[in-house]
Amino acid sequence: MSTGYPLLLVVAAALIDSEGRVLVQQRAPDRSMPGLWEFPGGKVEPGETPEHALARELVEELGVTVAPSAFSPLAFASEALGERHLLLLLYAAREWRGEPMALDASAIRWVNVEEMRTLAMPPADVPLVEALAALSLVPA
Numbered sequence: 289m290s291t292g293y294p295l296l297l298v299v300a301a302a303l304i305d306s307e308g309r310v311l312v313q314q315r316a317p318d319r320s321m322p323g324l325w326e327f328p329g330g331k332v333e334p335g336e337t338p339e340h341a342l343a344r345e346l347v348e349e350l351g352v353t354v355a356p357s358a359f360s361p362l363a364f365a366s367e368a369l370g371e372r373h374l375l376l377l378l379y380a381a382r383e384w385r386g387e388p389m390a391l392d393a394s395a396i397r398w399v400n401v402e403e404m405r406t407l408a409m410p411p412a413d414v415p416l417v418e419a420l421a422a423l424s425l426v427p428a
């Protein structure tokens with residue numbers, strides 16, 4: 289069945305630190321879904337692989353460098369987003385160069401799963417948080 293809506297391919301990263309916490313960032317007031325907490329990432333541009341797009345987004349948004357080969361697929365979300373259909377691919381990364389900074393977002397935070405469950409996040413992210421919890425990659 290066709291919805292008639294174009295597919296929006298978005299990649300996002302769960303950066304996991306040595307204590308098992310995950311980095312989340314708060315969407316700026318001038319963006320769609322302002323104030324919500326999300327995984328850093330963004331849209332895949334034409335001609336990019338998902339992994340290269342994600343590496344580019346992490347430089348732009350956090351100032352950190354991750355080798356595209358260092359991303360491990362974790363989970364995905366597929367759902368309506370306004371007049372588009374969002375396909376959101378979530379990857380994990382445990383190694384990066386640089387100290388993450390909020391270059392694009394209002395704020396960044398390192399959180400465990402319990403804290404993540406208390407944050408307001410986009411609807412597509414809610415099952416992704418549970419996928420993270422189920423994989424026991426981060427402490428509950």
Ligand SMILES: Nc1nc2c([nH]c(=O)n2[C@H]2C[C@H](O)[C@@H](COP(=O)(O)OP(=O)(O)OP(=O)(O)O)O2)c(=O)[nH]1
Binds near residue numbers: 327
């Ligand atoms: N980066 C990121 N985007 C997410 C997440 N969950 C979710 O629904 N999205 C959506 C928000 C955006 O519509 C889209 C990502 O696009 P983008 O990062 O280029 O953001 P944007 O603000 O420029 O997008 P938009 O205003 O056009 O919606 O995916 C998430 O965890 N991380």
